[in-house]
Each structure stands twice: as C-alpha cells, then as structure tokens.
Amino acid sequence: xxxxxxxxxxxxxxxxxxxxxxxxxxxxxxxxxxxxxxxxxxxxxxxxxxxxxxxxxxxxxxxxxxxxxxxxxxxxxxxxxxxxxxxxxxxxxxxxxxxxxxxxxxxxxxxxxxxxxxxxxxxxxxxxxxxxxxxxxxxxxxxxxxxxxxxxxxxxxxxxxxxxxxxxxxxxxxxxxxxxxxxxxxxxxxxxxxxxxxxxxxxxxxxxxxxxxxxxxxxxxxxxxxxxxxxxxxxxxxxxxxxxxxxxxxxxxxxxxxxxxxxxxxxxxxxxxxxxxxxxxxxxxxxxxxxxxxxxxxxxxxxxxxxxxxxxxxxxxxxxxxxxxxxxxxxxxxxxxxxxxxxxxxxxxxxxxxxxxxxxxxxxxxxxxxxxxxxxxxx
Amino acid sequence: xxxxxxxxxxxxxxxxxxxxxxxxxxxxxxxxxxxxxxxxxxxxxxxxxxxxxxxxxxxxxxxxxxxxxxxxxxxxxxxxxxxxxxxxxxxxxxxxxxxxxxxxxxxxxxxxxxxxxxxxxxxxxxxxxxxxxxxxxxxxxxxxxxxxxxxxxxxxxxxxxxxxxxxxxxxxxxxxxxxxxxxxxxxxxxxxxxxxxxxxxxxxxxxxxxxxxxxxxxxxxxxxxxxxxxxxxxxxxxxxxxxxxxxxxxxxxxxxxxxxxxxxxxxxxxxxxxxxxxxxxxxxxxxxxxxxxxxxxxxxxxxxxxxxxxxxxxxxxxxxxxxxxxxxxxxxxxxxxxxxxxxxxxxxxxxxxxxxxxxxxxxxxxxxxxxxxxxxxxx
Numbered sequence: 001x002x003x004x005x006x007x008x009x010x011x012x013x014x015x016x017x018x019x020x021x022x023x024x025x026x027x028x029x030x031x032x033x034x035x036x037x038x039x040x041x042x043x044x045x046x047x048x049x050x051x052x053x054x055x056x057x058x059x060x061x062x063x064x065x066x067x068x069x070x071x072x073x074x075x076x077x078x079x080x081x082x083x084x085x086x087x088x089x090x091x092x093x094x095x096x097x098x099x100x101x102x103x104x105x106x107x108x109x110x111x112x113x114x115x116x117x118x119x120x121x122x123x124x125x126x127x128x129x130x131x132x133x134x135x136x137x138x139x140x141x142x143x144x145x146x147x148x149x150x151x152x153x154x155x156x157x158x159x160x161x162x163x164x165x166x167x168x169x170x171x172x173x174x175x176x177x178x179x180x181x182x183x184x185x186x187x188x189x190x191x192x193x194x195x196x197x198x199x200x201x202x203x204x205x206x207x208x209x210x211x212x213x214x215x216x217x218x219x220x221x222x223x224x225x226x227x228x229x230x231x232x233x234x235x236x237x238x239x240x241x242x243x244x245x246x247x248x249x250x251x252x253x254x255x256x257x258x259x260x261x262x263x264x265x266x267x268x269x270x271x272x273x274x275x276x277x278x279x280x281x282x283x284x285x286x287x288x289x290x291x292x293x294x295x296x297x298x299x300x301x302x303x304x305x306x307x308x309x310x311x312x313x314x315x316x317x318x319x320x321x322x323x324x325x326x327x328x329x330x331x332x333x334x335x336x337x338x339x340x341x342x343x344x345x346x347x348x349x350x351x352x353x354x355x356x357x358x359x360x361x362x363x364x365x366x367x368x369x370x371x372x373x374x375x376x377x378x379x
Numbered sequence: 380x381x382x383x384x385x386x387x388x389x390x391x392x393x394x395x396x397x398x399x400x401x402x403x404x405x406x407x408x409x410x411x412x413x414x415x416x417x418x419x420x421x422x423x424x425x426x427x428x429x430x431x432x433x434x435x436x437x438x439x440x441x442x443x444x445x446x447x448x449x450x451x452x453x454x455x456x457x458x459x460x461x462x463x464x465x466x467x468x469x470x471x472x473x474x475x476x477x478x479x480x481x482x483x484x485x486x487x488x489x490x491x492x493x494x495x496x497x498x499x500x501x502x503x504x505x506x507x508x509x510x511x512x513x514x515x516x517x518x519x520x521x522x523x524x525x526x527x528x529x530x531x532x533x534x535x536x537x538x539x540x541x542x543x544x545x546x547x548x549x550x551x552x553x554x555x556x557x558x559x560x561x562x563x564x565x566x567x568x569x570x571x572x573x574x575x576x577x578x579x580x581x582x583x584x585x586x587x588x589x590x591x592x593x594x595x596x597x598x599x600x601x602x603x604x605x606x607x608x609x610x611x612x613x614x615x616x617x618x619x620x621x622x623x624x625x626x627x628x629x630x631x632x633x634x635x636x637x638x639x640x641x642x643x644x645x646x647x648x649x650x651x652x653x654x655x656x657x658x659x660x661x662x663x664x665x666x667x668x669x670x671x672x673x674x675x676x677x678x679x680x681x682x683x684x685x686x687x688x689x690x691x692x693x694x695x696x697x698x699x700x701x702x703x704x705x706x707x708x709x710x711x712x713x714x715x716x717x718x719x720x721x722x723x724x725x726x727x728x729x730x731x732x733x734x735x736x737x738x739x740x741x742x743x744x745x746x747x748x749x750x751x752x753x754x755x756x757x758x
Contacts (some may be wrong), residue, residue, distance in 0.1 A: 045714040106506055119535070210720075213696070213712065215618040216596060221697075221713035229714055230620035235721040239594040240619050241652025245688070273620025279658040309624070312532070315617055317592070320699045320708025329710050331701025333592065334600040335424040335608055340616040341589075346624035368653075 023372030070186020160194025182258025267304025449565020454490030537575025561637025646683025
C-alpha cells in the first residue's frame with residue numbers, strides 16, 4: 001500500500017501523506033475534534049484511503065456505501081454520527097430527526113440502532129445543551145472502547161476452543177474456515193471471529209485460516225486475507241464454493257464467523273453464504289461457532305425470518321473491482337444485458353450453530369443459554 | 380494456438396469476420412478437414428474468438444486451458460483429438476501414445492477417456508492404415524451427434540418435471556437454480572441441465588433461472604447467462620453464496636445441474652460448490668436433479684471419494700477477468716502476498732440427489748435405479 005490518499009466523501013480527492021491513528025483502528029476522531037476519520041474499506045488492500053466524515057450525511061453515506069462495514073463498526077460509526085449530529089444541529093428535535101435518519105442507513109446490523117440510541121438516549125437525554133458535544137464525544141469513545149474490549153474478551157473465551165482442537169492435531173495447524181470479514185476492520189480492534197485466531201497465534205498455537213473470498217464485495221479476499229497477512233497468520237484464499245469440499249476432505253477443524261444480527265433465540269444473520277457453510281459443517285461434523293459482542297444480539301426478535309435482509313445494488317454482483325497495472329479497475333463479468341440480484345445476508349438457523357463466543361464466555365445456540373449469560377437483557 | 384480469428388462481442392473492434400458453423404456449436408471440423416475449430420470460451424461473452432486445433436497438443440491445451448470445458452464437450456474434443464492424432468502420426472504405437480497423453484489432459488470428467496477410447500478402440504482398432512483418417516473423422520462426428528441427440532432427449536425427459544412444477548404455480552414462472560454452465564457450450568447442442576429449460580421455454584411454460592456466477596471462472600455469469608439471454612429465457616445472475624437464502628425464501632422450485640462424472644452408485648462430481656447447493660436443497664425440500672448423458676456415468680467407480688478432484692492454478696481465484704472500456708482486463712482481488720487454493724470440483728453424495736435425467740429417462744440416485752436404465756453397462 002504505497003498509495004496513500006485522503007479524500008472527503010463528498011469532495012474531490014486530495015492526495016496527501018498517510019494519515020493513521022497511533023494504533024491502527026478503522027475509525028477515530030482527528031485531533032481537532034472536528035472530523036471523524038475512517039479507512040475507506042472499499043479500496044483495500046490495494047489503496048489506503050482515509051475519508052473524512054463531517055456531517056450526518058457523510059456518516060450515512062460511509063455506512064450505506066460501505067466505506068465502513070461489519071456490525072460492531074457500523075454501530076461505532078453510528079455513535080460518531082450522533083456526535084456529528086450534535087455538532088451540526090441546534091435543537092433537540094433536529095438531533096432526534098438526524099439520528100432517525102442515521103439509524104436507517106443499513107437495515108440488518110442491529111448494532112446501528114443500538115449504538116445510536118445508546119449515545120442519544122442513554123448519554124445525551126439527561127444533558128443540557130452546553131455539555132452535549134463533549135458528552136456525545138465521550139459516549140462514542142466509550143462505546144468504541146467497550147467494543148474493542150468485548151472483542152479482546154471474545155479472543156480470551158474463544159482461545160480454549162482452538163487449544164482443544166490443537167491438542168488433537170499433534171503439532172499440525174488447526175484449520176479454521178471463516179466467511180467475510182469479522183476482523184478488526186469490521187470492529188474496532190481484534191475483530192470478533194478473528195479475535196480467537198489472534199489469541200491462538202500469540203500463544204504460538206499453529207493455525208491456518210481458509211478465507212472465503214465472500215462475493216460479491218470480496219471482503220474475505222480483500223480484508224480478512226490482508227489482516228491475517230499483516231499479522232503473519234498463515235491463510236489461504238478460497239472461493240465461496242470450496243468450503244464444503246474442504247470439510248468433506250477433513251481439511252477444516254472449525255468454522256468461525258461473525259454476525260450482523262443474532263436473535264435472542266440464536267438465529268444468525270450474517271453475510272450471504274454463511275448458511276451454506278453451516279449446512280456443510282453440520283453434514284461433516286465440523287463445529288460451527290459464531291463470535292459476537294452482546295451488542296449484536298437482537299433481544300426483541302425471536303425468529304430469524306423476521307430479520308430484514310438488505311438487497312443491494314445488483315451491479316455489486318455484475319462488476320468486480322481489482323488491481324491492474326498500478327490502478328483500480330472495475331470489470332463487467334456477465335453479459336451487459338443480464339440482470340443480477342444481490343441479497344446481502346442470509347440467516348443460519350440456531351439448530352446449525354454449535355455455540356456463540358461472546359465477551360462473557362461461550363454459550364449454546366438457544367434462548368435459555370443466551371439469556372443465562374446475559375440475564376439483565378430484556379426483550 | 381496463435382491462429383485466432385477474432386470478433387469482440389462487446390467491443391467495436393472486429394479483426395476478421397465472424398466464423399461460425401451453420402448451426403452454432405462449440406466445436407466443428409472446418410471445410411478443408413484440416414483444422415478443428417472451437418469457440419474460446421475463456422473470453423465469452425465479451426469476445427468471440429475461434430481457435431484452430433491442428434495437433435494433439437492443441438487439443439490438449441484447449442482442454443487444459445479451458446478454451447473448451449464441460450464434460451460432454453471435453454469428450455467430443457478428445458474424439459477430435461484422436462482425429463488430429465491420426466492425421467499427424469504414422470505408426471499405431473505413436474497413435475496410442477498420443478491418445479494416452481490426450482486422456483490425461485484433465486482428470487475429473489470421465490467423458491474424456493470414454494470418448495478417446497471410443498474412437499481409438501471401438502472405431503479404429505479394426506481399420507487398416509488407409510481408412511483410418513476417414514474413420515476417425517466419422518467416429519468423432521458420430522460421437523458429437525450422439526451427444527447432441529442425448530442432450531435433446533434429456534430435454535424431452537426433463538420437461539415433464541418442469542411441467543408438473545408449473546402446474547402448481549398458477550401461471551407464475553417456475554424458478555430453477557443452476558450452477559456453472561451445463562448448456563450447449565458445455566456439450567454440443569441443447570446442453571444437459573439447460574435442455575429441459577429450452578424444452579419448457581419452447582412449450583411456453585414460464586420459467587426463470589437463477590444463475591450461480593460460479594467462481595472462480597464465472598462460467599455461470601459468463602456462459603449460462605449469455606446462452607439463456609440469447610434464447611430469451613428470463614434469468615438472474617446471483618453470487619454462489621445466494622442460493623441457500625433463495626431456497627429458504629421459497630424462491631427456488633427446482634435445482635438442475637450437470638456433472639463431470641457420476642459414479643454408478645449416484646455420487647456426483649460437478650463444479651465446486653454444487654454440494655453446498657445440494658445441502659441447501661435437502662434442507663429446504665427443493666428437488667435436486669442432475670442431468671447427464673450416459674457417457675458421464677463412471678461405470679467402474681463405486682465411491683464418489685475415489686473420483687480425482689482437479690486442483691487448478693490458484694491465480695484463477697486471485698484474478699478476475701472482465702470487460703472495461705472496450706477491452707478485457709484481468710484484475711487482482713486479494714493482497715499480492717496472499718496464497719489461494721483452487722479445487723475445481725466437489726462430490727455431492729447420492730443421498731442428496733433427487734434423481735438423474737438421462738437420455739433414456741429419469742432414475743433415482745442409486746446403483747440399482749441407474750443400472751436398471753442402463754442394463755448393458757458393465758463395471
């Protein structure tokens with residue numbers, strides 16, 4: 001990534017030196033407190049572009065257009081969106097209206113509504129006008145830190161699973177299959193599905209990760225492969241079609257994925273294609289775990305089929321972005337005249353899930369097990 | 380194979396006039412009898428390139444590099460390869476050696492060995508040197524015609540399945556999901572999985588086809604979508620990840636695929652990812668049919684796990700070809716340093732297959748049912 005550019009979402013591209021926080025995170029407030037900075041994940045790993053968010057519309061666009069993505073990061077971006085709303089609005093009603101728009105940016109990840117409400121309702125409702133900006137900033141910062149810590153704890157609680165598998169492998173690498181990107185780029189730090197991988201790698205437990213490329217936007221091939229490569233974790237990119245064969249051939253010891261929303265009964269909405277891997281895991285006796293912070297549980301939805309599944313622009317399927325001759329290109333694959341459909345998520349029913357790895361520990365995929373771990377959560 | 384006549388389908392550059400047989404087929408002998416012509420399927424639908432095969436090495440390269448692909452067409456190309464071998468060799472031993480090399484061009488499709496042996500052994504062994512060239516030509520032509528007729532009959536026998544589903548749809552389209560390309564480009568005419576679709580379309584039965592793009596080489600998005608579009612059959616390109624969700628949502632009435640090799644017990648080797656769709660079909664009660672001519676049955680292999688699964692160049696996964704600004708481009712998706720793996724096929728166990736559609740009719744996915752339809756076949 002020698003190509004460092006900064007651009008404003010709604011402005012012209014300005015070339016400048018690489019801007020990065022001290023510790024690499026996908027979102028942060030710049031020193032002046034005026035601009036929220038995000039890594040533009042659409043261009044990774046080939047281009048490193050930092051986008052400036054200065055308004056609620058910038059935040060909505062960053063979420064909708066997937067500059068930022070991943071349930072925890074969508075939530076944190078929503079929290080920073082509330083901060084931007086406070087900066088740019090004068091009345092309480094205007095703030096509420098801006099937050100309502102923000103919550104609609106994408107429908108599936110429950111973290112967005114949760115995070116916006118957490119700052120708007122829990123943090124700001126008791127504040128008078130004077131302290132609100134500072135409080136909103138503190139609210140977003142706290143929420144980001146909390147999610148980072150939750151992910152660290154997911155690593156702590158997921159590590160023993162990998163240790164146990166490693167104990168049966170006689171020194172050979174534990175093969176973990178993951179789908180899409182549930183790494184630090186999708187969260188704030190550590191990632192959800194990747195946190196136990198990092199924890200195992202730090203303990204010198206040999207692991208190897210099968211990275212589903214994850215069509216249509218290739219978050220696995222582009223983001224997960226890049227994160228794992230930067231961390232020195234052995235990995236191999238595969239097509240989304242390959243996981244079933246690998247499981248049949250006993251080349252996968254564990255499937256570990258994130259989720260965009262999980263019902264309190266254990267049905268898991270995640271990137272489209274997750275359900276197919278869960279079916280293959282079940283058919284081959286491979287454990288299938290979902291890693292998530294509690295912010296991704298939907299405490300009021302009982303049935304996975306009630307989770308709204310986003311349908312995105314079919315051109316995300318028809319066109320593929322990649323790197324050629326020192327520049328990004330966007331190429332058309334099917335015939336110009338052929339239509340496409342682009343459902344972004346599917347729902348893996350709880351019956352196919354071995355367990356959840358959360359910041360409080362591991363639990364089974366049933367409402368009783370989940371609520372036992374989070375007894376304070378009400379529907 | 381540098382002797383291409385080129386017409387760019389999507390572009391305005393025409394380097395020569397389009398060469399085509401009277402009836403479009405993916406392979407034919409030119410009028411002079413010297414050159415076997417094939418459509419270069421790697422560039423479709425964006426470029427129309429005809430490649431000339433003049434030697435066995437040309438035929439091997441066309442099969443290996445996937446100018447031609449699809450089990451029946453690989454077989455027919457093998458048969459024409461024998462013709463080219465006869466043209467270019469003088470001794471019987473040299474001919475046998477050339478045919479042995481030809482049979483190794485790709486490992487999974489059983490049609491290759493079957494077709495080469497059919498011309499070499501059944502047709503040529505009783506011939507003296509004088510009549511061999513003419514006999515080999517006749518052998519390849521007959522085999523191609525036989526496969527075309529088999530595919531036509533697959534359409535005849537598959538049509539009632541679609542008719543039955545249509546009867547329950549109250550005038551709405553029957554939604555058929557297919558994986559990869561099992562159309563006329565993969566065969567000689569009609570296709571295998573597509574033959575019943577063409578038959579239904581001709582009968583004015585409304586159908587709509589979900590076309591899996593089929594990574595890594597996108598034969599679904601590039602070839603099946605193009606074939607269906609040319610035939611005026613409504614279709615929608617989807618990612619390979621999407622089929623499970625569509626089946627959960629009752630948006631698929633029938634899964635219909637081809638196969639590269641099916642054991643006499645009913646285990647189905649087909650393009651990687653087929654197994655995942657079969658699992659989803661079973662989980663959602665969607666009928667899963669495999670269409671094949673008898674040349675694709677492996678009468679001597681009992682277990683799917685004994686079918687050799689080809690591993691191809693990982694760069695087929697890492698790079699994507701497509702059309703931009705009037706030219707083909709090849710773009711890199713994952714980080715340059717990330718390795719990839721490229722298993723080309725998987726095996727769907729017979730227990731997940733509802734039935735086989737063959738040139739003799741439909742049968743269940745068991746050795747008894749298959750052998751009842753083909754009693755003359757010996758292991």
